Amino acid sequence: MTASSSVLTVRDLNVTYRGARGPVHAVSDASFDLHVDECIALIGESGSGKSTLGQSLARLLPVKTTAITGQVTYHGRRGPENVLTFTAPDLRAFRWRECAYVTQSAISAFNPLLRISEHFEETARAHGAFGRGSRTAAFELLESVRLEPTRVWNAYPHELSGGMRQRVLLALALLLEPKILILDEPTTALDVLTQRAIIDVLTSVRRRKKLGIIFISHDLGVASELADRLFTMYAGRIVETGTTEQVLRRTAHPYTASLLRAIPSLETQRDVTSIPGSPPNLVTLPTGCPFHPRCVHARPQCTRGHAPPLDLVDAGHGSACHFAGNVQAQTVRERKQHV
Numbered sequence: 001m002t003a004s005s006s007v008l009t010v011r012d013l014n015v016t017y018r019g020a021r022g023p024v025h026a027v028s029d030a031s032f033d034l035h036v037d038e039c040i041a042l043i044g045e046s047g048s049g050k051s052t053l054g055q056s057l058a059r060l061l062p063v064k065t066t067a068i069t070g071q072v073t074y075h076g077r078r079g080p081e082n083v084l085t086f087t088a089p090d091l092r093a094f095r096w097r098e099c100a101y102v103t104q105s106a107i108s109a110f111n112p113l114l115r116i117s118e119h120f121e122e123t124a125r126a127h128g129a130f131g132r133g134s135r136t137a138a139f140e141l142l143e144s145v146r147l148e149p150t151r152v153w154n155a156y157p158h159e160l161s162g163g164m165r166q167r168v169l170l171a172l173a174l175l176l177e178p179k180i181l182i183l184d185e186p187t188t189a190l191d192v193l194t195q196r197a198i199i200d201v202l203t204s205v206r207r208r209k210k211l212g213i214i215f216i217s218h219d220l221g222v223a224s225e226l227a228d229r230l231f232t233m234y235a236g237r238i239v240e241t242g243t244t245e246q247v248l249r250r251t252a253h254p255y256t257a258s259l260l261r262a263i264p265s266l267e268t269q270r271d272v273t274s275i276p277g278s279p280p281n282l283v284t285l286p287t288g289c290p291f292h293p294r295c296v297h298a299r300p301q302c303t304r305g306h307a308p309p310l311d312l313v314d315a316g317h318g319s320a321c322h323f324a325g326n327v328q329a330q331t332v333r334e335r336k337q338h339v
């Protein structure tokens with residue numbers, strides 16, 4: 001893909017929280033492109049930095065407690081712009097209109113005193129987009145997320161179920177036709193049928209609206225169904241990137257391999273194994289590869305120096321592991337044995 005088809009270019013992004021025990025390195029050296037009409041899923045254990053990465057792209061992190069360095073270039077209606085240097089008015093125009101962020105806690109995104117209709121009107125009005133067609137547009141969006149507009153339009157947020165609120169929030173996020181949608185665990189805590197509805201909605205909406213989506217999830221099944229590419233995060237680093245097919249079938253990082261072994265699979269009848277040990281403390285990261293204390297492939301080289309760079313193992317498939325080739329050969333062999 002060419003650079004011109006990127007909606008977002010991220011280079012050397014580092015995000016540090018000012019923690020009580022010292023700086024928390026929540027995102028380290030992240031570099032990637034999000035293309036138009038592409039869905040990237042960020043996967044990894046709790047605390048690996050997925051939400052921090054997503055929030056930093058939308059500049060949602062509080063300036064007082066976080067330090068962000070690097071470049072986040074948004075290729076929008078006004079040409080390339082560095083999101084990290086946006087002023088407060090730039091950010092107001094950027095959020096929702098260009099880049100919408102939807103979290104799992106849909107309830108906190110709503111004002112309990114306002115009806116759903118008023119949320120749509122306020123959002124449109126705040127961005128100067130309120131007009132005659134607004135109600136029709138809102139109804140169409142509510143229908144596209146499989147809600148009956150007449151049923152939810154005059155309701156207060158607390159009168160709707162969690163799944164309905166999540167879908168209203170998605171419709172609200174799409175109202176201003178953003179180019180980027182960041183979804184942070186949007187299907188967590190929802191029942192399977194509602195999850196299914198949201199996945200279907202996202203699949204169809206993204207194609208129609210040519211959205212770039214970043215999908216943050218614990219659920220590898222949901223992530224791999226939606227995403228064109230999977231990025232595995234560990235200790236604040238992107239340690240494997242590739243198409244969903246590459247990452248799942250030709251896994252080249254031991255941590256991704258461990259994550260995959262930790263979920264039951266209907267396709268490969270193998271035993272589920274949990275990942276030994278726990279993620280590192282992001283204040284005092286181990287030297288060398290941050291995964292080495294938990295890695296069965298670790299050699300002395302992995303314990304020294306800096307974290308390994310994200311090098312290509314196949315075209316478009318990167319792994320930050322000194323032994324990526326061996327790991328990949330083993331995972332491919334294991335897959336063949338278990339299918």
Ligand SMILES: Nc1ncnc2c1ncn2[C@@H]1O[C@H](COP(=O)(O)OP(=O)(O)OP(=O)(O)O)[C@@H](O)[C@H]1O
Binds near residue numbers: 018019026044049051
């Ligand atoms: N405000 C904060 N101050 C200090 N540390 C923080 C703050 N917010 C998050 N962290 C730390 O940053 C790291 C990354 O957190 P983050 O929420 O981005 O991970 P995550 O992969 O999204 O996890 P989860 O799936 O549980 O949301 C964690 O170690 C977390 O404790």
